[in-house]
Amino acid sequence: MDVSHLLEGLNEHQRQAVSAEQSSMLVLAGAGSGKTRVLVHRIAWLLQVEQQSPYSILAVTFTNKAAKEMLSRVEQVAGYISGRMWIGTFHGLAHRLLRAHYQEAKLPQSFQILDSEDQHRMIKRIMKSINLDDKRWPPRQAQSYINAKKDEGLRVQHIDAGYHPMEKQWLTIYQLYQDACDRAGLVDFAELLLRAHELLLNNPTLLAHYQQRFGNILVDEFQDTNAIQYAWIRLLAGDKSHVMIVGDDDQSIYGWRGARIENLSKFLKDFNNAKTIRLEQNYRSTGNILNAANQLIAHNPDRMGKNLWTEGKDGELIGLYSAFNELDEARFIVGRINDWQNQGGLLKECAILYRGNAQSRVLEEALLQQRLSYRIYGGVRFFERQEIKDAMGYLRLIANRDDDAAFERVVNTPARGIGDRTLNIVRSTAREQNVTLWQSCKKLIENNGLTGRARSAVAGFITLVQELEQDCLDMSLHKRVDHCIIESGLKQMYRQEKGEKAEARIENLEELVTAARSFEPDETQENLSEMDAFLAHAALEAGEGQADAHEDAVQLMTLHSAKGLEFPLVFLAGVEEGLFPNQRAIDEGDRLDEERRLCYVGMTRAMEKLYISHAEQRRLYGRENYSAPSRFIREIPRQFVDEIRLKTQVSAPVTSSPIANRFHQTEQNFQATGLSLGQRVSHPKFGAGVVVNYEGSGPQTRVQVNFDGAGSKWLVVAYARLQPL
Numbered sequence: 267m268d269v270s271h272l273l274e275g276l277n278e279h280q281r282q283a284v285s286a287e288q289s290s291m292l293v294l295a296g297a298g299s300g301k302t303r304v305l306v307h308r309i310a311w312l313l314q315v316e317q318q319s320p321y322s323i324l325a326v327t328f329t330n331k332a333a334k335e336m337l338s339r340v341e342q343v344a345g346y347i348s349g350r351m352w353i354g355t356f357h358g359l360a361h362r363l364l365r366a367h368y369q370e371a372k373l374p375q376s377f378q379i380l381d382s383e384d385q386h387r388m389i390k391r392i393m394k395s396i397n398l399d400d401k402r403w404p405p406r407q408a409q410s411y412i413n414a415k416k417d418e419g420l421r422v423q424h425i426d427a428g429y430h431p432m433e434k435q436w437l438t439i440y441q442l443y444q445d446a447c448d449r450a451g452l453v454d455f456a457e458l459l460l461r462a463h464e465l466l467l468n469n470p471t472l473l474a475h476y477q478q479r480f481g482n483i484l485v486d487e488f489q490d491t492n493a494i495q496y497a498w499i500r501l502l503a504g505d506k507s508h509v510m511i512v513g514d515d516d517q518s519i520y521g522w523r524g525a526r527i528e529n530l531s532k533f534l535k536d537f538n539n540a541k542t543i544r545l546e547q548n549y550r551s552t553g554n555i556l557n558a559a560n561q562l563i564a565h566n567p568d569r570m571g572k573n574l575w576t577e578g579k580d581g582e583l584i585g586l587y588s589a590f591n592e593l594d595e596a597r598f599i600v601g602r603i604n605d606w607q608n609q610g611g612l613l614k615e616c617a618i619l620y621r622g623n624a625q626s627r628v629l630e631e632a633l634l635q636q637r638l639s640y641r642i643y644g645g646v647r648f649f650e651r652q653e654i655k656d657a658m659g660y661l662r663l664i665a666n667r668d669d670d671a672a673f674e675r676v677v678n679t680p681a682r683g684i685g686d687r688t689l690n691i692v693r694s695t696a697r698e699q700n701v702t703l704w705q706s707c708k709k710l711i712e713n714n715g716l717t718g719r720a721r722s723a724v725a726g727f728i729t730l731v732q733e734l735e736q737d738c739l740d741m742s743l744h745k746r747v748d749h750c751i752i753e754s755g756l757k758q759m760y761r762q763e764k765g766e767k768a769e770a771r772i773e774n775l776e777e778l779v780t781a782a783r784s785f786e787p788d789e790t791q792e793n794l795s796e797m798d799a800f801l802a803h804a805a806l807e808a809g810e811g812q813a814d815a816h817e818d819a820v821q822l823m824t825l826h827s828a829k830g831l832e833f834p835l836v837f838l839a840g841v842e843e844g845l846f847p848n849q850r851a852i853d854e855g856d857r858l859d860e861e862r863r864l865c866y867v868g869m870t871r872a873m874e875k876l877y878i879s880h881a882e883q884r885r886l887y888g889r890e891n892y893s894a895p896s897r898f899i900r901e902i903p904r905q906f907v908d909e910i911r912l913k914t915q916v917s918a919p920v921t922s923s924p925i926a927n928r929f930h931q932t933e934q935n936f937q938a939t940g941l942s943l944g945q946r947v948s949h950p951k952f953g954a955g956v957v958v959n960y961e962g963s964g965p966q967t968r969v970q971v972n973f974d975g976a977g978s979k980w981l982v983v984a985y986a987r988l989q990p991l
C-alpha cells in the first residue's frame with residue numbers, strides 16, 4: 267500500500283514521530299512546530315499502516331472545536347471513520363463514558379450537566395440554607411474549593427481537615443452540595459472527570475474492557491492536564507496501551523485551575539519505555555516574532571529547554587503601541603485591521619487577544635463603530651445568556667423533574683407569584699425529607715403544607731410543566747423548543763420588557779429554535795433521546811461555535827482560549843503591569859512564570875504580523891487605572907520592536923464615524939493650544955522634546971511629548987508650561 271501521503275509535508279523528526287513503531291511517546295516541542303499536525307498524521311498512520319481499528323483509538327484534544335477539526339483532518343488523510351473512534355475533550359469523553367454506563371456510575375439515566383453558573387447558584391443557595399454569612403464565606407470561594415478538590419480526585423471522605431475550622435466549613439459545604447447534586451441527578455464539570463475515573467476504578471470488568479479496547483491513546487496539549495485527567499489516562503492505558511502525548515512545558519497556562527506541568531515528567535517515569543522526540547523547526551511565525559518570543563520565555567527558570575528556529579523570513583518588526591487610554595488603544599487596533607482589509611486581507615485572519623474577558627467590550631464597540639464583523643471566541647456564549655438558560659431550564663425540567671438547578675431557575679420566571687417565602691418552605695421541606703424541590707412541591711400540595719395563593723401558584727407551576735411535557739410528546743425537537751418558549755410565558759415576559767436588550771433576548775430565543783432545528787446528535791450520543799442530546803450539547807459546547815463560523819469576522823478571545831490556534835495578524839492588547847501580568851500574579855510572585863508563558867502563547871499565535879499595545883490609563887471594572895507597560899514588553903529585545911508613533915494615526919483619512927469626527931474637532935481645538943504635532947518644545951523639568959500625540963479638548967487637552975532625555979510623557983497642556991522651541 268502506498269502510504270507516502272501520510273508522511274507528506276513533514277520534516278525528518280516529524281516523520282520519525284508519525285511512523286515510529288508502536289510504543290509510548292512524548293513529543294516535546296515549542297509553539298508552531300507541528301505537534302498537532304504530527305498527532306493527526308499519527309492517527310492516520312495507526313489506521314492505515316498499523317491496521318489499527320478506529321475502535322482502538324482514543325484521542326484527547328483541548329476544545330470541542332479542535333476535536334472536530336482533528337476528526338476532519340484525520341478523515342482527509344485516512345478516509346471516513348464515523349463515530350467509531352473516540353475523539354474529544356476530557357470532559358466530552360468522560361460524559362460519553364458516563365452516559366454509556368450511567369447505572370454503574372450510580373447516575374439516573376437522565377442526568378444533566380451543571381455548568382459553572384448553575385453550580386454557583388446552587389452552592390449559594392445551600393450556604394444560605396445553613397445561614398452562612400456570604401461576606402465571610404464567599405460562595406465563589408466554596409465553588410473553587412470544591413472544584414479544586416475534585417480536580418485532585420478528592421471526595422469529602424478523602425480530606426482530613428484536622429483542626430482547621432475554615433477547611434471544616436468548606437468540607438461541610440462540599441458534602442451538602444454533593445448530596446444535593448446526587449439527589450437531583452446533576453453533574454458539574456469537575457464531577458464528570460472524577461466520576462468517570464471512579465467508574466473505571468470501581469468496575470474492574472468495565473476497566474478491563476476499555477483497557478483492552480483502547481490500545482492507542484493520544485493526547486494533545488498534555489502540559490495542561492490536571493491530576494484527575496492524568497490519573498484517568500494512566501488507568502485507561504493499563505500496561506498495554508500505547509500512549510502518545512504531545513506538549514510544550516512553555517505553554518502550560520492552566521496551573522491556576524489545577525494543571526500540572528509535572529505530568530510531563532511523571533509520564534516519562536510511569537511509562538518508562540516511552541521515547542522522547544523533539545521538534546525544533548517552527549513553521550508558523552516569521553523570524554522576528556519567533557525570536558522575540560524565544561527571548562521572552564528565556565526569562566523563565568526551570569524550563570525543559572528547547573531550540574526553536576525557522577527557515578522563514580524575518581518578516582516585519584513587532585509593532586508596539588503606547589496608547590493614551592483604552593479607547594485610543596481600540597481605535598489603533600481597529601485602524602490596523604482596516605489597513606489589513608484595504609490591502610486585501612480577510613477579517614478572520616485577524617485576532618485580538620486579551621488577558622480578561624471584560625476587556626472585550628471597548629474593542630467590540632470600536633469594531634461596531636467601524637462596522638467590522640467580529641466574533642467572540644469562547645466569550646459570552648450563546649448558551650450562557652440569561653434568556654437561553656431560562657428556556658433551557660424549562661426543557662431540562664421537562665426532561666428531569668429532579669433537576670433542582672433548573673427548577674430554581676424557572677420556578678418563578680416569569681413571575682407567577684411564587685415568592686421567596688414559599689420557596690423557602692419548599693426548600694426546607696426538601697432538605698428535611700431528603701427529596702428534590704419538585705418532589706417537595708408535590709408533597710406540600712398533597713399534605714396541605716401550603717395554603718391559599720401560594721398553594722395555587724405552586725400547583726399552577728406543576729401543572730404547567732406537566733402539560734408542557736404532554737403537549738410536546740409528538741413534536742419534533744425544534745417545535746418543542748418553540749412551544750416551551752411560548753407556553754412558559756418566557757417570550758411574553760421579554761416582550762413586555764421592551765427596549766433593545768429585550769429585543770436581542772427575543773432574537774436569541776428565536777435563535778434557539780433555529781439551533782434546535784439544525785441540531786444533529788453526533789455518534790457519541792446515539793443512546794440518548796434527541797432532547798437529552800440537545801441539552802447535553804448546550805451544556806458542553808456552550809457557544810464554541812458561536813455566530814456563523816464561516817462568516818468573515820475578526821476573532822476576539824482571551825489569551826487562554828487562543829491556545830493551539832494561529833492567525834496571520836495578531837494583536838496583544840492591554841499589555842500592562844497589573845493587567846498582564848495581572849496583579850495577583852505580581853503579588854504572589856510564583857505565578858509570574860505562568861503569566862509569561864501566557865505571553866509566549868499569545869505571541870506565538872502570530873504568523874505574519876504582531877502588534878503589542880498598552881494603555882497608560884484604563885477604565886476597567888468601573889475603575890480608572892494608571893499603569894506602566896508590562897515587564898514582558900521590556901523583556902523583548904528592542905531589535906525586534908518598532909515603536910509606533912501616533913502621528914500617522916492622527917493624519918489618517920477622516921471618515922464620518924463618530925470617533926473620527928471627534929478627532930477632527932479636537933484637531934482644531936488642539937491648534938488653539940498653540941502647539942502642533944511634530945513641534946519641538948521644552949519643559950522646565952524634562953527638557954526638550956517633540957509633540958507626537960494629543961487627546962481631549964479645551965482645558966483638558968493633553969499632549970504626548972517624546973523628551974530627548976526623559977522619554978515619552980503625557981502632559982496636560984494647561985499645567986505643563988511647555989515652551990515652543
Ligand SMILES: Nc1ncnc2c1ncn2[C@@H]1O[C@H](COP(=O)(O)OP(=O)(O)OP(=O)(O)O)[C@@H](O)[C@H]1O
Nearest residue numbers: 275276277296297298299300301302303549550830
Ligand atoms: N513540516 C511542515 N511543513 C510545513 N508546514 C508545517 C509543517 N509542520 C507543521 N506545519 C504548519 O505549521 C503550523 C503549526 O503547526 P501545529 O499547529 O501543528 O503546531 P503546534 O506545535 O501544535 O503548535 P502549538 O504549540 O501552538 O499548538 C500549522 O499551520 C501547520 O500546518
Ligand SMILES: [Mg+2]
Nearest residue numbers: 301302303830
Ligand atoms: Mg498544537
